[in-house]
Amino acid sequence: MLGISVYLNEPSAEKQEAYIRKIRAAGFRGIFTSLHIPEEDPGQYAGRLRTLGNLAATYGMELTADISPASLGHLGLTFRTADRLLDWGVTGLRVDYGISEEETAALSQRMTVALNASTLTAKTIRKLKKCGLRLSAAEAWHNFYPRPETGLGVEDFQMRNSWLQSEGLKVMAFVPGDGERRGPLFKGLPTLEDHRDRTSFSAYLDLLDSGCVDHIYIGDPSLSERSLEQFSSHAEGVFLLNAIPAFPDAAAALPGTDHTNRLDAARDVIRSAESRMNTNVGDRPITPANTATRPVGSVTIDNSLYGRYQGELQIMKRDLPADEKVNVIGRVIEEDMPVLRHVKGGDVFRIRMADVPQG
Numbered sequence: 001m002l003g004i005s006v007y008l009n010e011p012s013a014e015k016q017e018a019y020i021r022k023i024r025a026a027g028f029r030g031i032f033t034s035l036h037i038p039e040e041d042p043g044q045y046a047g048r049l050r051t052l053g054n055l056a057a058t059y060g061m062e063l064t065a066d067i068s069p070a071s072l073g074h075l076g077l078t079f080r081t082a083d084r085l086l087d088w089g090v091t092g093l094r095v096d097y098g099i100s101e102e103e104t105a106a107l108s109q110r111m112t113v114a115l116n117a118s119t120l121t122a123k124t125i126r127k128l129k130k131c132g133l134r135l136s137a138a139e140a141w142h143n144f145y146p147r148p149e150t151g152l153g154v155e156d157f158q159m160r161n162s163w164l165q166s167e168g169l170k171v172m173a174f175v176p177g178d179g180e181r182r183g184p185l186f187k188g189l190p191t192l193e194d195h196r197d198r199t200s201f202s203a204y205l206d207l208l209d210s211g212c213v214d215h216i217y218i219g220d221p222s223l224s225e226r227s228l229e230q231f232s233s234h235a236e237g238v239f240l241l242n243a244i245p246a247f248p249d250a251a252a253a254l255p256g257t258d259h260t261n262r263l264d265a266a267r268d269v270i271r272s273a274e275s276r277m278n279t280n281v282g283d284r285p286i287t288p289a290n291t292a293t294r295p296v297g298s299v300t301i302d303n304s305l306y307g308r309y310q311g312e313l314q315i316m317k318r319d320l321p322a323d324e325k326v327n328v329i330g331r332v333i334e335e336d337m338p339v340l341r342h343v344k345g346g347d348v349f350r351i352r353m354a355d356v357p358q359g
Contacts, residue, residue, distance in 0.1 A: 001029045001030050001062075001214070001215045001216075002027055002028045002029060002030065002204075002215075002216055002217075002231070003028060003029065003030030003031060003032055003062075003064075003172075003215060003216070003217035003218070004019075004020075004023050004028055004030070004031055004032070004217065004218045004223075005031070005032045005033065005034075005174075005177075005182075005189070005217060005218055005219055005220065005221060006019070006020070006031050006032070006033050006052060006221070007033060007034065007182065007221060008033060008034075008035070008044060008045060008048040008049060008052070009044075010048075010221070011044075011048070013051050013055070016051070016052065016055060017055055019222065020055050020056075020059055020061070021059065022228065023223075023228075024059045024060075024061060025232070026228055026231045026232040026235060027231060027232070027234075027235030028061070028231075029060075029061055029062060030061060030062045030063075030064065030215065030217060031052070031056050031061050031062065031063045031064070032063075032064050032065075032066070032094075032217050033049070033052060033063070033064075033065050033066070034065070034066035035049070035065055035066060035067055035068070035071035035072075035074070035075075036066065036067070036068040036070060036071040045071065045074050045075060046074070046075050046076075049065065049075070049085075049088060049090070050088050050089070052089070053085075053088040053089020053090055054089055055089075056089045056091075057089040062091045062092065062112075063089055063090050063091050063092070064090075064091065064092040064093065064094055064112065064114055064141075065085070065090050065092075065093055065094065066093075066094040066096075067082070067093045067094065067095060068096070068097065068098055069098035069099075079095070079098075079099045079103045079107060080103065080106075082107060082111075083107065083110040083111055085111075086110070086111055090111075091111060091112055092111055092112030092113065092114055092139075093107065093111065093112070093113055093114065094113075094114035094115075094116075094141050095107070095113055095114070095115065096115075096116045096119070101124065101127045101128050101131050102131050104128060104131075104133065105128055105131035105132045105133040105134075106131075106132070108132075108133050108134040108137045108138050109132070109134055109137075111137065112137045112138075112139065113137060113138055113139070114138075114139045114140070114141040114172065115128075115138065115139065115140050115141065115169070116140075116141065116143070117140035117141055117142045117143075117160065117161075117164060117171060117172075117173075118142060118143060118152075118160070120140060120164065122167075125167050125169075135168040135169070138168075138169055138170075139169060139170045139171070139172060139214075139215070140161075140164045140169040140170070140171050140172070141171075141172040141173075141215075142157075142171070142172060142173040142174065142191040143174075143191065144174040144176075144189035144190060144191055144219040145189070145190065145191065145193070146182070146184075146185050146187060146188075146189055147185060147187070148185075148187050148193075148196060149193065150193070151190050151191060151192050151193030151194070151195070151196060152191055152192050152193065153192075153193065154192060154194060157173075157191070157192060157212075158210060158212050161173075161210075161212035161213060162212055165212065165214075170214035170215065171212065171213050171214050171215070172213065172214065172215035172216070172217060173191040173192070173207055173213045173215075173216060173217075174189055174190055174191045174216075174217050174218070174219035175190055175191070175195050175198075175200055175203035175204050175207065175216060175217075175218060175219065176188030176189055176190045176195055176196060176198070176200060176203065176218070176219055176220055177189070177200055177218045177219060177220025177221060177222055177223055178198075178199045178200045178220075178223060178224045178227050179220070179221070179222030179223045179224045179225075179227075180220065180221050180222040181220045181221075182219070182220050182221055188219070188220060189219025189220050190203065190219060191219075192206075192207075194206075198338060199224070199226075199227050199230075199335050199336070199338075200218055200223050200224070200227045200231075201227045201230040201231060201234070201339065202335070202336070202338040202339050204216050204231070205338075205339060205342040206338070206342075208342075209342055226242065226335075230339075233350065237348055238258060238348045238349065238350050239339060239342070239343050239347060239348065239349040239350070240349075240350050240352060241315070241332050241336050241339060241340075241349055241350065241351050241352070242332070242333045242335075242336050242352050242354065243297075243299050243330040243331060243332045243333060243336075243351050243352065243353050243354065244330055244331055244333060244353070244354050245329065245330045245353050245354065246290055246292075246328050246329050246330050246331065247290060247329075250329040250330050250353060251330075251353035253301055253327070253329045254299075254313070254329070254351060254353065255272075255274075255275045255276075255301070255311060255313055256272075256274055256275065257350060258348050258349070258350050259272035259273070259274055259275060259313060259348065259349055259350070259351075260272065260273045260274060260346065260347070260348050260349075261273070261343050261344065261345055261346065261347050261348075261349060262345060263345045263346050264345065265344060265345030265346075266317075267317070268316065268317055268318050268320060269314040269315060269316055269317055269320075270314060270315040270317060270340065270343050270349065271312065271313075271314055272312065272313035272314070275301075275311055275312050275313035276308075276309070276310070276311040276312050285304040285310070286301060286302070286303040286304050286310055286311060286327065287303060287304065288303045288304070288305055288324060288325070288327065289303070289327050290327055290328050290329070291303075291322055291323060291324045291325070291326060291327060291328070292322055292328045293319075293320075293321055293322045293328075294316045294319070294320040294321070294322070294323070294326065294328060295316065295319050295320075295331070296316050296317065296318055296319055296337065296340075297315065297316060297331045297332035297333075297334075297336075297337050297340065298315070298316040298320075298328050298330075298331050298332075299313070299314075299315055299328070299329050299330040299331060299332065299351060300313070300314045300315075300316070300326045300327060300328050300329065301313055301314075301326070301327045301329055302314075302325060302326055302327075303325055303326065303327050305324060305325040306325040306326070309325075313351075314326075315332060315340060315343075315349075315351075317340055317341070330351075330353055332351075333354075
């Protein structure tokens with residue numbers, strides 16, 4: 001499941017609703033919020049949590065709140081009465097400290113409980129199960145790491161997730177937002193350090209293809225419009241790739257709109273299965289032009305010197321030399337380069353050319 005983070009320091013319900021409406025349409029189904037962030041005013045928790053819960057219910061989204069004994073106290077609740085939050089639209093609680101295994105197991109009978117994925121031990125899980133933990137309502141959620149250099153490493157992350165899943169727990173991890181970032185550091189809120197400076201969409205694809213997470217949430221408060229468009233396209237089965245043209249009117253050389261990477265996927269390039277048919281080369285042969293070197297991400301069209309391959313659209317997955325039979329018409333933007341390795345054989349992709357040629 002895809003999710004976002006909405007924080008209670010945002011007083012505008014209208015702004016929250018506008019964002020949630022767009023996100024829901026892009027395929028997101030979950031909302032995370034936190035009730036124990038030092039920078040926020042706990043006196044505002046109750047009213048704003050109710051408002052957020054109403055929005056989650058209106059748009060059919062799950063709402064998980066990060067909770068502590070102190071923040072529950074601000075709401076006039078304890079862990080024994082925390083299920084009253086179901087009436088507020090809260091569907092799950094992320095619990096970490098201040099709650100016993102017995103209380104956690106009892107809470108799982110009434111709502112979803114998200115446990116700390118990093119601190120769970122085999123002994124704790126055994127005790128939780130012995131106390132009656134409802135596994136279908138229990139998940140393991142990773143933290144996000146605001147301070148640079150403190151995010152998790154990939155290998156340990158994957159090993160822990162495989163173990164957690166073998167214990168019957170679904171696993172959640174965060175990727176950073178690439179729109180508005182959360183203070184006080186504004187350095188992204190990823191689970192993996194490798195994702196800190198990546199776009200939300202490309203980091204999401206990494207976790208999705210890893211096969212070791214069940215839920216992926218955006219840690220920061222918002223996405224860029226570009227990432228949001230890519231999530232929306234991906235929900236429809238299309239990889240949207242942004243590119244910069246190599247010369248004016250290069251976009252006009254693109255054959256067709258959506259392309260399928262051939263099922264017999266090449267090692268070096270992404271190949272459009274449809275492009276040679278779409279080009280209609282019999283009426284207008286493609287003249288050799290800008291037959292330059294082809295660094296990774298280059299978007300190319302085979303010209304008339306390539307015979308029956310004339311009109312084939314490709315995207316380079318590695319650096320390749322110049323070829324007089326191949327016209328370079330643009331290049332995928334740097335931020336979208338990590339997306340290329342996720343386009344497998346049979347996947348559909350779309351190239352969107354900007355208006356400004358490469359300098």
